[in-house]
Amino acid sequence: MNYFEHFNNLALQELEFLAKNGDIPSDLNLSRATAGSPRDPNHGDVALNAAMVLAKDARMKPRDLAELIASRLRSHDDIELVEVAGPGFINIQASPGFWSARLLEILSLGREYGASNMGAGRRVNIEYVSANPTGPLHVGHGRGAVFGDALAAVLRKAGFDVVKEYYINDAGAQVDILAQTALLRAREALGEEIGPIPDGLYPGDYMIPVGEALVSDHGDALFRMSDQEQNEVARGKAISMMMDSIRDDLAAAGINQDIFSSERSIVEAGSVDAALATLESKGLVYEGILEPPKGKIPEDWEERPQTLFRATNFGDDVDRPLKKSDGSWTYFATDIAYHFDKISHRGEELIDVWGADHGGYVKRVSAAVQALTGKKDALDVKLCQLVRVLRDGELVRMSKRSGDFITLREVVDEVGRDVLRFIMLTRKNDAPLDFDLARVVNQSKDNPVFYVQYAHARCCSVLRHAKDAGFSERPEDLIHADLTQLADEDEIGLIKLLASWPRIIEQAAEAHEPHRVAFYLQEAAAAFHQLWNKGRDDTTLRFIQTSDQEATKARLALVQGVIAVIASGLNVLGVQPAEEM
């Protein structure tokens, strides 16, 4: 249960009663009434703004309306205390029984706790990584990969029906260059001296096995084929080998997408014509001449009429070309078709995860999706900022395998998938991230992964000790514990924090911001460690009290609650909780 929503709903019910009774107008818009946590915990557990938001329309003073609502809430079982404060806040303190019920809810749901039906089964399509199949994934791709994967998990937990997708850019000039590189590497594999890889081709060592594979498939017959045939064979082989290796790298990071869509197949299936016909039928395609771009004008700029999409009708800065000068589709045109395909078959809402360097492309794609669907917010593009890889504060550069960047694989091999995934989410997606290979594996408090894992492991340790001392640690036994034994303010505070997990999931899903989960887990871990440390000074607060069975059972229930919530959160991030460290 999202308890904020719960108390807000109670207030809304009372408002409806008051409306029916004629005390307030019946046509109030209740959607702006929300619940938050009061700044000062002494003000209660939940603060409602309903009275302040509705006062004007209700033609009442905010505090008077608040008092009216408050007086009706006071009798509710879940509520201990209601106060009207400040400009008209309704501050609610929940009853002890309410918090006990939350802990029982956590124990009975285990790591399923936090799931919500907010999404109501709505289909969301999330596309991420989508790196060109022209080389290995680097850490920047890794960030998008982890972000997309975690966001997908957040959305699933919030009740959305999610499709995870990868778009393979296997058409266009880049893969032609890849094919040429593969052919050169094939000559090398046949024993020819090829010298340094010419500028413009892909220099990385990872193309050597592609050349070798071409030779083992075709031998020197490869070079007796027509140029076109050679190119096609080389391109097909190179793309399939690159994609295999990309899939391997993703799998090593624990990322498994549901669908891999190919740009080439979209063009070949005629989807571009279909999507553009739709735009044309709406009068959004025309022949025209574009102004040269301001600032630096390309040297080979040539004014000519071209086929344009009226992106400016939907908030873009200029209309965008759909055809290149050689008559083939621009990348944008096939991308329109791809998004048309997704929105027609694989999701009512689309999310694209891109690198920040593609920011300039957002408006035109949003414009196209808007034109195709008639909906303004059918597409949300999330941009991930740069990752800098450091080692003890020193910038790390160069990689033998890729030619320039640290690869995702190298990082996974060095620090492990769990560390990679967690650290990638310790920054908001649009903030740059420093990834320090040395610090992220430190076993100290300033390493967030360790800190959270340590909390979970400590909990597991307590349960092991309890078991040795003859207690049952099983949740199904612990639900019978007398939870009123949990009376210390830090124990109660921890329960409240655990109980806010469902709200975190909903907020993260709403905002498309999985990092909120990582931040929440650090908070939950901190609260647990704090309670633990309190037991160092005050032995009566330790979890296991051999002389007090009831207190121990209640505290074990709390420990199981911490385990459930941390495991639930780590699970969403794709990180395996540690039972020992």
Added chain:
RNA sequence: GCGCCCGUAGCUCAGUGGAUAGAGCGUUCGCCUCCGGAGCGAAAGGUCAGAGGUUCGAAUCCUCUCGGGCGCGCCA
């Protein structure tokens, strides 16, 4: 020149209309015979880049200015 993102404590960053703006690191001062060691507790520290505006209420929304990053037809 234009567009997008960012500007919050000494540093790295949370906080997408609510009350006295938070955390970690660093600094200062105490504690450390510990269920699990990889420390604990407390304090100091702020013109939320700046200026206007919107309203009961703004770090948050709008406009402008300054500063940083990214991008700007036939690359994807």
